[in-house]
Amino acid sequence: MIRRLLPHPGLSALLVMMWMVMVNDLTFGTLFLALVVGVAVPLFTAPWWPGRPKVRFLPACRYAALVLWDIVIANFQVAAIILFKPTRDLRPAWLTVPLELSSPEAITVFAGTISLTPGTVSADVSACGEYLLVHALHAPDPAAEIAKVKARYEARLKEIFP
The missing domain is CATH 3.30.70 (Alpha-Beta Plaits)
Structure with a gap:
């Protein structure tokens, strides 16, 4: 279930962090929008990622x-x-x-x-x-x-x- 919602958790975390850095505002609204972007972008682009490499x-x-x-x-x-x-x-x-x-x-x-x-x-x-x-x-x-x-x-x- 969680793997379907977050197909690329590292990318999601990176998107949330970068969104917060670019907005430069720590409020509930900006954090919520960052989480939406961080979940939506990897979720909608997952079909075009044929396979994730194993990274140590x-x-x-x-x-x-x-x-x-x-x-x-x-x-x-x-x-x-x-x-x-x-x-x-x-x-x-x-x-x-x-x-x-x-x-x-x-x-x-x-x-x-x-x-x-x-x-x-x-x-x-x-x-x-x-x-x-x-x-x-x-x-x-x-x-x-x-x-x-x-x-x-x-x-x-x-x-x-x-």
């Missing part, structure tokens, strides 16, 4: 903390590159990262993580779903960059999306 919560929390830390560090590294490195010394590169992830959700999180980290952007996923095309602002050793991204992010995502 604790590794996902550790992954989120790691990504936030990497974003902060990468901001300083990119700022240092821009401010102190002559542009002729930059070594931008296109990296073709072979994927071991199989679920579309895991590949999306992986590509999003790369794009969120300053200095890199994921550009495309191959039609076969086995490669991710990434542009790096400064990659003197492309093979090492690919190995770093795979070890740092993809290995952890394999734990989150079994």
Whole structure:
């Protein structure tokens, strides 16, 4: 019964929190409207969600903390590159990262993580779903960059999306 009313409880909770943050008013009316939106949107969109991936919560929390830390560090590294490195010394590169992830959700999180980290952007996923095309602002050793991204992010995502 509860699963039919809340097909995606995490999405419902996120919608309620975001609604309250955007409205910036803690009254009964806004909370009630947030709950209505938080229940209605996942309920009416559930038929278009073919299957939910299994996500392990604790590794996902550790992954989120790691990504936030990497974003902060990468901001300083990119700022240092821009401010102190002559542009002729930059070594931008296109990296073709072979994927071991199989679920579309895991590949999306992986590509999003790369794009969120300053200095890199994921550009495309191959039609076969086995490669991710990434542009790096400064990659003197492309093979090492690919190995770093795979070890740092993809290995952890394999734990989150079994």
